Amino acid sequence: MSARRRVAVIGGGRNCEHEVGLATAASVRRALDPRRYDVVPLTIGRDGSWSSDGSPLAFADAVAVLAACDVAFPAVHGPHGEDGTLAALCELAGVPYVGAGVRGGALAMDKWATKLVAAALGIRVAPGMVVASVDELVPVRLPAVVKPVAAGSSHGVTLVRSAAQLVPAARAALELDTRVLVEELVVGREVDVAVLERADGTRVAGPPLEVVVPSGRLFDTEAKYDGSADFRLPAVVSDVEGKELEEAALAMFDALGCSGVARVDFFLTRSGPVLNEVNTMPGLTEQSQVPKMFAAAGLAYPRLLDELVTGALARVG
Structure with a gap:
């Protein structure tokens, strides 16, 4: 039997999808064939800290663990993960990785x-506009959907049915991102x-x-x-x-x-x-x-x- 490949499964994440990232990583770790893969767990905390099997790691040490693996399996959803940042880290560490590259992410x-x-x-696509503040909002055809430009799991998404709901919906989305997408409901x-x-x-x-x-x-x-x-x-x-x-x-x-x-x-x-x-x-x-x-x-x-x-x-x- 050939040597098992060391796979760094990275879960969690410094974003609102942290729990989903933990669930995905745990599921991936359990399902990877132990006859073929030696799984190395890495977790990114809500505060951006790193750990492995519950033991805290300095960032430099986490990168060293990652670089010692044959391949990385990023299981971090949303910002600071899915958006190309983890792909960039893997590229700099010289480690092949699952998923989209920096540009695609x-x-x-x-x-x-x-x-x-x-x-x-x-x-x-649905007609829409992007704004960076509530001051940039203009009247839109209702109902409309308001969402952060870059967030996942539908966090910060609001269905707006009246003009009075538009500003509060945009403010809620701006709590998660610096830009907001306002689209006509499809x-x-x-x-x-x-x-x-x-x-x-x-x-x-x-x-x-x-x-x-x-x-x-x-x-x-x-x-x-x-x-x-x-x-x-x-x-x-x-x-x-x-x-x-x-x-x-x-x-x-x-x-x-x-x-x-x-x-x-x-x-x-x-x-x-x-x-x-x-x-x-x-x-x-x-x-x-x-x-x-x-x-x-x-x-x-x-x-x-x-x-x-x-x-x-x-x-x-």
Whole structure:
């Protein structure tokens, strides 16, 4: 048997998605095949501190642990992780890593930049604007959705139905980011498509998944984690709709420069797909959307993780 690869699984994170990052990292650590991988746990605290198995590490020591590994598996969602910062750290440490590189992570985390890329590809997006303060707000068509430009798990997202709600919603979003995206509400089914870059460089889209939430609600932070959302897999779509969704997801994956795996979220309207956002480090517990999608296509969770780690190693030869 060949020597086991040392895999640094990095969880937590200095952001509002800290708990989700802990859950993803714990799930990944449990599922990586111990016959093939020697897992090295690293955790980033809410305050940015580092630790391993509960033992505090100075940042320099954490980097030394990371540099001694064969590959890194960043499982940190949101800012200071998914946005390219952890990818940059791995690049500087000379360690191959799972997921998008610096450019892909940074572009996809910026919802406004993502929409500009989509529009350039001919993929429909919701009309909207970006503001850096409430003073820049102008009247918008209501209802509208207000959200931070760069945050995850729907933190800071508000559905605005009246003009009086707009300023408070923007202020709430500005607590999480320096810029706020205000978009017209898109009426349609919420359908997600996961794209996997296999170890051989080929890309495959999983079956579409529809997210059904109670009437009148957004798929917000509460709905994502309180069990009220209903995941329908595979989503019931026509052949034409399925082809449009898959082509748009693959196009966004390539244009943003994604690697490993990404989840591309759409609203499926009567006129076709409208891009919502792209997640380059989606939830990756066994019960998360992306693993469920690929499991439905015959790729079990441990095999999916193995594909991601093998792919990260293959990209560096």
